[in-house]
Amino acid sequence: MSLMTMIMKMSEGLGKTCAIFFLTVLFSLPLGMIVALLRMSKNKIVSAVTRFFITVLRGTPLMLQLLAVTYGPYYLFGAGVARNKLIPVVIAFSINYAAYFAEIYRGGIESIPVGQYEAATVLGYTKFQTFMRIILPQVVKRIMPSVTNEIVTLVKDTSMAFTVSYQEMFTIGKQIANSQTSFMPFLVAGVFYYIFNLIVDRVMGRIEKRLDYYK
Amino acid sequence: MAEMKKNEAASPAILEICGLQKSFGELNVLKDISLDVEPGNVVSIIGPSGSGKSTLLRCATFLETANGGDILYDGQYAVKQGVYATKAELAKFRMRFGLVFQNFNLFPHYSVMKNITEAPLLHGREKTEVQEHAMSLLKKMGLEGKENAYPCQLSGGQQQRVAIARALALKPEILFFDEPTSALDPELTGEVLKVIRQLAEEKMTMVVVTHEMPFARAVSNRVIFMDGGVIVEQGHPEEVFGNPQQERTKQFLRNYQR
Numbered sequence: 262m263s264l265m266t267m268i269m270k271m272s273e274g275l276g277k278t279c280a281i282f283f284l285t286v287l288f289s290l291p292l293g294m295i296v297a298l299l300r301m302s303k304n305k306i307v308s309a310v311t312r313f314f315i316t317v318l319r320g321t322p323l324m325l326q327l328l329a330v331t332y333g334p335y336y337l338f339g340a341g342v343a344r345n346k347l348i349p350v351v352i353a354f355s356i357n358y359a360a361y362f363a364e365i366y367r368g369g370i371e372s373i374p375v376g377q378y379e380a381a382t383v384l385g386y387t388k389f390q391t392f393m394r395i396i397l398p399q400v401v402k403r404i405m406p407s408v409t410n411e412i413v414t415l416v417k418d419t420s421m422a423f424t425v426s427y428q429e430m431f432t433i434g435k436q437i438a439n440s441q442t443s444f445m446p447f448l449v450a451g452v453f454y455y456i457f458n459l460i461v462d463r464v465m466g467r468i469e470k471r472l473d474y475y476k
Numbered sequence: 477m478a479e480m481k482k483n484e485a486a487s488p489a490i491l492e493i494c495g496l497q498k499s500f501g502e503l504n505v506l507k508d509i510s511l512d513v514e515p516g517n518v519v520s521i522i523g524p525s526g527s528g529k530s531t532l533l534r535c536a537t538f539l540e541t542a543n544g545g546d547i548l549y550d551g552q553y554a555v556k557q558g559v560y561a562t563k564a565e566l567a568k569f570r571m572r573f574g575l576v577f578q579n580f581n582l583f584p585h586y587s588v589m590k591n592i593t594e595a596p597l598l599h600g601r602e603k604t605e606v607q608e609h610a611m612s613l614l615k616k617m618g619l620e621g622k623e624n625a626y627p628c629q630l631s632g633g634q635q636q637r638v639a640i641a642r643a644l645a646l647k648p649e650i651l652f653f654d655e656p657t658s659a660l661d662p663e664l665t666g667e668v669l670k671v672i673r674q675l676a677e678e679k680m681t682m683v684v685v686t687h688e689m690p691f692a693r694a695v696s697n698r699v700i701f702m703d704g705g706v707i708v709e710q711g712h713p714e715e716v717f718g719n720p721q722q723e724r725t726k727q728f729l730r731n732y733q734r
Binding site (some may be wrong): 349372376377379380381382383384385386390392395399402474475476 | 537539556567569571573574575577579581582583584585594595599600626627628643646720
């Protein structure tokens, strides 16, 4: 198989790689905020339960979580395995990444000086207004570098979908590598991820720059 | 809760505090504090660190929850024997006062203009009126042309003046200052004190916690000396500074002058 054919074949999986990536970003970023708020809940039970789930999600391999979400329903309830594996893959990725984002958000929220809350309270902002208008925008700026880090990792983590044979770029590459006894597909995959992340870096850099108008 | 205080319905005081108590765990920070602030008066609160001055302001502005006593604004109970009015009522009481913090606490992601105008706009005031009022406040604070600047581009003294404008934008009946110049270089202290002095001349009702003794003496109608969670002495500034009656007051002022 020529290098060109390899690249063409693997490119066919790029759409699915992108699907995992974008859908995970789309779901995990807001989900992480919900988890962060639950984690910071004044209700001790809510906060403890959330904390437990976060430790599980961060403390076990993403690969296991992928397998669990994809095949768990079959082993537990005898339910069929989803025909479109994108759904369990995105669910597993979103939950996993939400746990990481939640901790980043929490760190960001807790880093905002208490004086900001007090000033807003005295000026008559409601709790919701204070959070949405005063706290959140400052949190977003503070956590951007950490979020970029996670998103760069996510690009590479999409390759993990091969464990459930979801036909994204890396899974195809791995199949070609096996059938052709060639290392070439892995190099191609490496270049793909590198270019993908160059773009991610650019985009995130722009967003960070936009938030640079104040200190 | 928002009932008028009986017998004293005609009381002219904007703020009345009666038997206020506050403790943090075992520590009694405020022990039975009572004071009145009449319209147009400037009351300065002086005293050593840890005497409870700031806690008193924070209780008056509901940032701390008192354990006992009354707080009344315009003769209406916000706190009656340690029991607070409902959330909605407290929200209304908040509109009666403004607070200027030691560390300014401006919103760093907002321009000067937005820092000043957002709260009144959120309270449903009319946009052009709010903006015009903000511009006139900035002019008064000597900050013309700074409306589009961000707090990080301003000096500490300028930031504090923006904070004063922000508090005034809500047209409070009484303005509290919690050590407004303590975070400033001595050079910048003067410009903030000048603005407060100007407000005093305009008969703005103010309560100022301060370590600036000459300022307190010159601007206040009444000086309160606090120590150990109680009001040790209070009176006209010339009495308190010129002829203090209590040994503790004398000692504090002596140490201060040294």
